Amino acid sequence: MTRTAASGSLVLGEIAGATELVGAIVQRIADGALSDGDRLPSSRALAEQAGVSRGTVVRAFDELAAAGFIVAQHGSGTRISDGAAVAARAGARTRGVAPTPSTPDPAPRQGRSPRDLRPGIPDAALIDERAWRRAVRAAAGGMAGVNPWEEPSPTLVAALSGHLRRHRGIADAQPLLFDSSRSAVAALYAAFVDASPGRSAVVHIEDPGYRGALLMARDQGLDVRFHAADPDGLSTAALGDDPAIVFTTPAHQYPLGHRMSVERRVALAEWAGRTGSLVIEDDYDGEFRYGVAPLPALVTLPGAADHVAYVGTSSKSLAPDLRVAWCVPPAGLRRPVERWLAVHRRGPSALPADALGEYIRTGAMDRHLARAARVYSDRRMRLVTVLGEHCPELVVTGVEAGLHLCVLLPGHDDEAVVGALSERDWRTRSLSSQCAAEPVPGLVLSYARLHGRDADAFGASLREVLTGLALPTR
Known part of the structure; x- marks a missing residue:
């Protein structure tokens, strides 16, 4: 049986706008006051309850739906999505996700190599196959x-x-x-x-x-x-x-x-x-x-x-x-x-x-993007962490968005680095290959399909390669 959220169970303190309302609803989900499948009040009723305009509630609902916390079904009202409680308790929010080790890392599909770090390919295993x-x-x-x-x-x-x-x-x-x-x-x-x-x-x-x-x-x-x-x-x-x-x-x-x-x-x-x-x-x-x-x-x-x-x-x-x-x-x-x-x-x-x-x-699609953002955020942080541990001297750029980051390799031949990593079964892309006028050495690395157990292995491989290529020549 679907449970309707009790009056007063959604709002925490004073609500000044859509952002505060979104935060209050997500916090209530995390606290257990709202559960998966619970029906939310209508936008009009919630606007009266929270003391804000109906437009503010609609914007809040849009943001929550885009992040996968709620789902609106014609004739059935707006409900808390399946899995929303787990996500909220794990720290997921609508405006960026704090990386946490609790984010589950789905097993790779057979035939998909997790050792391919070239940019441009997301993890299709995250798609809801039934949907x-x-x-x-x-x-x-x-x-x-x-x-x-x-x-x-x-x-x-x-x-x-x-x-x-x-x-x-x-x-x-x-x-x-x-x-x-x-x-x-x-x-x-x-x-x-x-x-x-x-x-x-x-x-x-x-x-x-x-x-x-x-x-x-x-x-x-x-x-x-x-x-x-x-x-x-x-x-x-x-x-x-x-x-x-x-x-x-x-x-x-x-x-x-x-x-x-x-x-x-x-x-x-x-x-x-x-x-x-x-x-x-x-x-x-x-x-x-x-x-x-x-x-x-x-x-x-x-x-x-x-x-x-x-x-x-x-x-x-x-x-x-x-x-x-x-x-x-x-x-x-x-x-x-x-x-x-x-x-x-x-x-x-x-x-x-x-x-x-x-x-x-x-x-x-909204539910997929919310789930994918949680997983990619975790994988991104794992890669950033291992790069910092194994190669602390390197500058890493582009970590705030997207599905790839860039590692600058001043003084290195990045094509040689790509070749040496390939010998260790890592497929990467050189930054200089993306340059037209002035070559800039580096690596363009996707973390979309980098599973946790392989992140540390890549950091160690990169350290070995850079150390080997840095040996003085006679």
């Missing part, structure tokens, strides 16, 4: 009579609109669907060039940076300008006053992992508006952050939507094999991007797109 199978069955059942020439997957478009609002603060988004983020970037490049006839298109890219953006720019013959990656993000002082394209990964710079500061975000959006430029915001793994407050997506800043294109993908949150990505272009470029899609036919396949839409619509 995903239900989503696939629902998608397959709805495909009869579908016209393949129509816009793909309105189910996913609608689900993504709500997902982007809850997780990234993007209101009223109508995303266009692609088979990869590279295709989305290529379409945006082409759309900007088409809108600026007779002008040589310049693309500003951070170095080291995402190689896919560079390859797409060179494929279209664009003039690429490189800028050394800065811990605070790209500075507009180096961009000039002419219209141009800027490609950036502000939530978790690839590959160094820096988060662009609020000041640089605002300055970049203002620069784009002043110069008539296009900023491509690749939010490839922005849904994962650890112990830090979320920074606003560039596209959500005042006036930015007219000049910032938002690109996202399922490849980091679920699996690359889905081949589903999305783009929210500025209104002025939407038609050119749609034409590019129609000509190049680079949209996703219907079945995985519809399945992903169902997965998001039913709340399974």
Whole structure:
């Protein structure tokens, strides 16, 4: 039997806003006053009880649902999710998760090597297989009579609109669907060039940076300008006053992992508006952050939507094999991007797109992201800890968000380090391989599939390799 939360059992002290209400509910779950399956009061009733507006309660519910603590079902009200009590008692919270050794580390699936630390591949073993199978069955059942020439997957478009609002603060988004983020970037490049006839298109890219953006720019013959990656993000002082394209990964710079500061975000959006430029915001793994407050997506800043294109993908949150990505272009470029899609036919396949839409619509995606964030946070801290124990002299960057971090190796040949680690059965990626203008030695390491029993082994292997390569030569 479902238990309804008793009146007065939710609020701790004075509630001033959504953040306090979220904290009070999670604390009540941790204390045992609320249990898995308990039904919460309606947003209207809880607003009266807490002395806040109904909108405040709705925002709190959205945050709790996104983190997996509650689930709303049509006709059944809002309930505490299964597993919420365990998560709350383990220290999980909605705004970042404190790493704790109590987080269970699921066993790796057969055929998945936990010794592969190359970035770009999440742990598919964290996906709720039953929920995903239900989503696939629902998608397959709805495909009869579908016209393949129509816009793909309105189910996913609608689900993504709500997902982007809850997780990234993007209101009223109508995303266009692609088979990869590279295709989305290529379409945006082409759309900007088409809108600026007779002008040589310049693309500003951070170095080291995402190689896919560079390859797409060179494929279209664009003039690429490189800028050394800065811990605070790209500075507009180096961009000039002419219209141009800027490609950036502000939530978790690839590959160094820096988060662009609020000041640089605002300055970049203002620069784009002043110069008539296009900023491509690749939010490839922005849904994962650890112990830090979320920074606003560039596209959500005042006036930015007219000049910032938002690109996202399922490849980091679920699996690359889905081949589903999305783009929210500025209104002025939407038609050119749609034409590019129609000509190049680079949209996703219907079945995985519809399945992903169902997965998001039913709340399974929010629950998955909450669970994955807890596990990835634990794995991240394990890797950071062993690096500090075995290689305390090394600088580690990019630990606040995403699924990878970067280890700087000044004075080392990072390709030689990668080769030596490979001989010890560790697959890694060199930082210099992600550089175009100025090579920077280091390692780009994913912790998404690094299980606890292997973290210490990797730290020891890296220490052995660095010690061996540092031996003086005659």
